[in-house]
Amino acid sequence: xxxxxxxxxxxxxxxxxxxxxxxxxxxxxxxxxxxxxxxxxxxxxxxxxxxxxxxxxxxxxxxxxxxxxxxxxxxxxxxxxxxxxxxxxxxxxxxxxxxxxxxxxxxxxxxxxxxxxxxxxxxxxxxxxxxxxxxxxxxxxxxxxxxxxxxxxxxxxxxxxxxxxxxxxxxxxxxxxxxxxxxxxxxxxxxxxxxxxxxxxxxxxxxxxxxxxxxxxxxxxxxxxxxxxxxxxxxxxxxxxxxxxxxxxxxxxxxxxxxxxxxxxxxxxxxxxxxxxxxxxxxxxxxxxxxxxxxxxxxxxxxxxxxxxxxxxxxxxxxxxxxxxxxxxxxxxxxxxxxxxxxxxxxxxxxxxxxxxxxxxxxxxxxxxxxxxxxxxxxxxxxxxxxxxxxxxxxxxxxxxxxxxxxxxxxxxxxxxxxxxxxxxxxxxxxxxxxxxxxxxxxxxxxxxxxxxxxxxxxxxxxxxxxxxxxxxxxxxxxxxxxxxxxxxxxxxxxxxxxxxxxxxxxxxxxxxxxxxxxxxxxxxx
Numbered sequence: 001x002x003x004x005x006x007x008x009x010x011x012x013x014x015x016x017x018x019x020x021x022x023x024x025x026x027x028x029x030x031x032x033x034x035x036x037x038x039x040x041x042x043x044x045x046x047x048x049x050x051x052x053x054x055x056x057x058x059x060x061x062x063x064x065x066x067x068x069x070x071x072x073x074x075x076x077x078x079x080x081x082x083x084x085x086x087x088x089x090x091x092x093x094x095x096x097x098x099x100x101x102x103x104x105x106x107x108x109x110x111x112x113x114x115x116x117x118x119x120x121x122x123x124x125x126x127x128x129x130x131x132x133x134x135x136x137x138x139x140x141x142x143x144x145x146x147x148x149x150x151x152x153x154x155x156x157x158x159x160x161x162x163x164x165x166x167x168x169x170x171x172x173x174x175x176x177x178x179x180x181x182x183x184x185x186x187x188x189x190x191x192x193x194x195x196x197x198x199x200x201x202x203x204x205x206x207x208x209x210x211x212x213x214x215x216x217x218x219x220x221x222x223x224x225x226x227x228x229x230x231x232x233x234x235x236x237x238x239x240x241x242x243x244x245x246x247x248x249x250x251x252x253x254x255x256x257x258x259x260x261x262x263x264x265x266x267x268x269x270x271x272x273x274x275x276x277x278x279x280x281x282x283x284x285x286x287x288x289x290x291x292x293x294x295x296x297x298x299x300x301x302x303x304x305x306x307x308x309x310x311x312x313x314x315x316x317x318x319x320x321x322x323x324x325x326x327x328x329x330x331x332x333x334x335x336x337x338x339x340x341x342x343x344x345x346x347x348x349x350x351x352x353x354x355x356x357x358x359x360x361x362x363x364x365x366x367x368x369x370x371x372x373x374x375x376x377x378x379x380x381x382x383x384x385x386x387x388x389x390x391x392x393x394x395x396x397x398x399x400x401x402x403x404x405x406x407x408x409x410x411x412x413x414x415x416x417x418x419x420x421x422x423x424x425x426x427x428x429x430x431x432x433x434x435x436x437x438x439x440x441x442x443x444x445x446x447x448x449x450x451x452x453x454x455x456x457x458x459x460x461x462x463x464x465x466x467x468x469x470x471x472x473x474x475x476x477x478x479x480x481x482x483x484x485x486x487x488x489x490x491x492x493x494x495x496x497x498x499x500x501x502x503x504x505x506x507x508x509x510x511x512x513x514x515x516x517x518x519x520x521x522x523x524x525x526x
Contacts, residue, residue, distance in 0.1 A: 002518075003219065004270075006280075006342050013332050015421040018070075025143050034274055040082075040083070041075060041078070041081060041082050041083050042077055042078075043078040043081065043129050043130050043133060044076060044077065044130070045071050045076055045077060045078060045130050045133060045158075046071075046076045046135065047068060047072075049074075049123055049130055049301070050064070050067060050071065050134065053130075053134045055133060056131075057110075057111055057114075057138075058137075059110035059111070060110060060111070060138045060142070063137075063138050063141040063142070066141055067134070067137055067141070069136065069460065071137075072454055074231065074348075078129070078130070078133040079133055079136075079137060080133050080136040080137070081129060081132065081133050086118065086119065086136070088307060090119075090136050091119065092324065093139065093140055093143065094115075094118075094119045094136075094139070095182075096143060096326035097109065097139060097142075097143050100143075100146060100147075102198070102201075102202070102525075103146075103147060103198065103302070104198070104201055104298065104299035104302045104303070105146050105147070105523070106523075106524065109139055109142055110142075111135065112117055114127060114526060115136070115139055116137055116221070117130055118135065118136065119326065123281020136327055136454065144167065145167070145284075147306070148165070148167040148304070148306060149165075149303055149306030149307050150522065150523075152164050154522070155236075155307055156316060158303070158515065158518065158519065159350075159352070159353060160307060160353050160495070161352060161354035161355075162307070162308065162353055162354060162355050162492060162493075162494060163309055163312070164305060164307050164309070165191075165306070165308060165309040165310065165357060166482035167310070174380070177279050189310070189314070190305065190306065190310060191305045191306075191308035191309070191310050191313065192310070192313060193305050193308075193499065193500065194302055194305035194306065194308075195364075196500035196504075197298055197301055197302045197305060197498060197499075197500060198302060199303065199500075200298055200481050200500060200506045201299065201430070202292055202497070204291055204295050204298060205295060207243060207244070207291050208291045208292065208295065211316075211325075211364065212290060212291035212292070213239070213240045213243050213244075213287075213291060214236060214239070214310040214325075215288050216233055216236040216237055216240060216284050216287055216288055217232075217236065218231075218232065218233045218281070218284055218521065219231055222281060222284075223280075223281070224278045224280050224436065225237075225241065225278065226256060226277070226278045227257060227258060227277075227495060228255070228256060228280075229255070229256045230254050230255045230256070231254060233284075234252055234253070234254045234255060234260065235252055235253065235254040236262065237279065237284075237287065238250055238251070238252065238260055238263070239252070240287050241260075241263040241264065241266075241267055241287075244267070244272075245258070246264075246266045247259070247263035247266075248264045253434050256279070260502075261277055261278075261279075264279055265277075265282060267283075267286075267287070268457045269461070270501075270505050270506065270507045270508070271286055271507065271508050271509075272324070272325065272326075272404075272507070272508065272509040272510055273438055274438055286307050292396060294508065296439065296516070296520050297497055297498045297508060297511075297516060298326060298498050298506075299520065299523065300497070300498075300500040300516045300519045300520050300523070300526035301496050301497060301499070303519060303523055304495070304496060304519075306495075312490075312492065313331075313334075315331075315344075316332070317330070317331065317332045317333075317487075317489055317490075318330075318331055318489060318490040318491070318492060319331075319358065319426075319489060319490070319491045319492070320490070320492045320494065321342060321344075321351075321426075321447055321491070321493045321494070322491075322492075322494055322495070322496050323351055323494070323495045323512065323513070324495060324496065324497050324510060324511065324512050324513075325494065325499065325509050326340060326341055326342055326343070326344060326439075326440040326441075326506070327339060327340070327341060327494070328340045328341075328342045328426070328447070328449060330455065330458055330459070336502070337458060338451075338454065338455060338458045339456060340449050340450045340452075340454070341435045341440065341451075342426075342440065342447050342448060342449055342450060343429065343431075343435065343440045343441070343442050343443050343447070343448035343450075344440065344441050344442075344443060344447055344448075344512075345441060345444065345445040345446070346441045346442055346443065346444075347441065347512070347513065349443070349444045349445045350445065350513050351424065351443070351445055351446070351447060351493060352422045352445070352491055352493065353425055353494060353495050354422060354424075354493055355490060355491060355492045355493065356418030356420045356424075356490075356491050357418055357419075357488040357489070357490055357491070358402040358416055358417065358418040358426075358459075358485060358488060358489040358490075359413075359417060359418065359419065359484060359485055359488050360416075360417040360482055360483065360484055360485065361414065361416055361417075361456055361460070361482075361483045361485070362414065362415045362416075362417060362480065362481070362482050362483075363413070363471075363474035363475050363477065363480070363481045363482075363483070364405035364406075364409075364413060364414075364474065364475060364476070364477045364478055364479055364480050364481065365405060365411045365413075365414070365415045365427070365480055366402045366403065366404065366405060366409075366480055367402060367403040367409050367410045367411045368397075368400060368401075368402045369394070369400070369402060369403065370444070371400075373444075374401050376481050378401055389401075393406060393408060393409070403483065405477075405478050405479060405480055406478055407430060407476075408430050409430070410429070410430070411428060411429070412429045412430055412433040412448075412451065412452060413428050413475035414427070414428050414452050414453070414456055414475050415428065416449075416452075416455070416456075418491045423445075423446070424446050424447065424493075425446055425447070426446070426447045426448075426450035426452075426455075426491070427446060427447075427448060427449065427451050427452070428448070428449060428453075429448040429449075430456040431448075432450075434448070435450040438524075439510065439512065441512050447493070453471065453472070453475065456471050456475075457471060459485070459489065460483070462485075462486055462487065466483070495515060496509070497509050497510070497511050497516055
């Protein structure tokens with residue numbers, strides 16, 4: 001009988017293996033059956049459903065046309081949902097939306113109470129599947145609009161006439177359809193200054209979290225601080241400069257020394273002030289601007305950067321003027337080739353924010369006097385003095401008045417023309433002393449260049465016939481002559497009160513035309 005035990009054991013083992021195989025086969029069959037049972041999710045979202053959605057949620061109706069086109073392209077089925085719920089791309093979108101604060105924007109989707117439950121699951125999502133998908137699609141277009149900046153109609157009302165970055169909703173629609181990325185890791189979708197200001201925003205918010213900086217309290221009758229002075233305010237200035245990195249270390253001394261003066265000069269050079277060897281009341285006033293106000297200024301200028309086409313800065317050669325900075329830059333092959341101080345329009349005759357193509361340089365120019373000046377100044381002057389025109393080097397010219405070429409001409413010895421409807425151009429001036437001032441908003445709207453000869457030399461490097469000697473001769477000829485540039489050069493006149501320079505330093509400039517406040521109000525109200 002013992003000899004039967006091994007045989008029984010083998011039979012039992014075989015049976016067990018067979019059962020296991022049957023069980024595995026059954027599981028596979030069951031799995032296949034289960035997979036067949038659950039079909040791919042298909043939610044019908046047609047034009048009637050979309051129309052009904054916007055009747056219920058009218059605050060989103062501006063996106064209706066794009067949304068209709070998008071669902072039609074996707075065969076009137078859902079974009080964001082599958083059998084497991086919201087697709088990964090949808091969750092990425094929601095996280096981006098919630099992170100708008102990092103972009104200096106408010107995450108205030110008109111129907112937050114509907115969108116939050118879809119992703120956060122704190123409260124129940126009571127929307128139908130179709131409305132859930134539509135709500136996410138509208139969130140996407142809302143996000144695109146926010147990060148693209150306020151619309152062109154609004155920017156024109158803010159007197160911003162530089163070329164706008166075009167928002168191509170079709171491209172964004174394709175991104176949804178293809179489940180493409182909405183990351184900006186490559187930093188190629190925006191004007192490069194935007195990302196620099198965003199980093200500065202994070203830095204200043206960290207300063208704010210730590211309490212910002214204290215107000216500097218100067219003694220009564222304070223006029224200035226110089227090396228050797230000792231008062232508690234000196235220690236406060238030292239601490240303030242240390243917080244923003246204008247001083248590398250803080251020894252907490254209340255004695256004004258050369259290290260502190262070097263730090264204040266560093267601060268002045270990045271805040272539109274002329275570096276001095278003393279500390280004046282206006283410097284203290286600037287230092288006392290709260291960090292919260294500085295943050296608002298950064299946010300306003302980030303918004304301006306959203307309006308700039310990033311292709312602009314890829315140009316081989318162009319001229320840029322930043323009105324609040326009172327400076328002109330010639331950029332060549334991505335590098336600063338030339339810098340000059342400028343005088344811009346005063347508050348009543350503001351320089352327009354726009355662009356044009358420089359086509360001509362005019363040496364020894366006439367100045368054609370505007371009708372407004374003829375009526376307000378010249379005609380009354382002629383009534384009082386019959387020799388008024390001759391004394392001012394003016395002459396009648398076909399019913400108008402012009403000033404003859406020469407060193408006293410209001411346009412100086414050279415002007416740079418980029419034809420535009422605003423009749424604005426760059427030019428020299430006999431009033432050289434104005435370039436020494438910190439605030440240089442004095443013109444009737446045109447841009448006066450502090451180094452016009454040097455600018456002409458730089459621009460004419462493309463033509464070897466125009467040597468510096470020939471340029472000097474043309475400027476002092478006393479007879480008007482025109483030169484047409486072989487290649488037209490773009491000129492961009494912009495308005496930025498916060499700017500990160502090429503050395504990574506954050507610069508603030510006075511809001512000479514008082515434009516920040518209205519922009520900040522617009523951004524916070526949306």
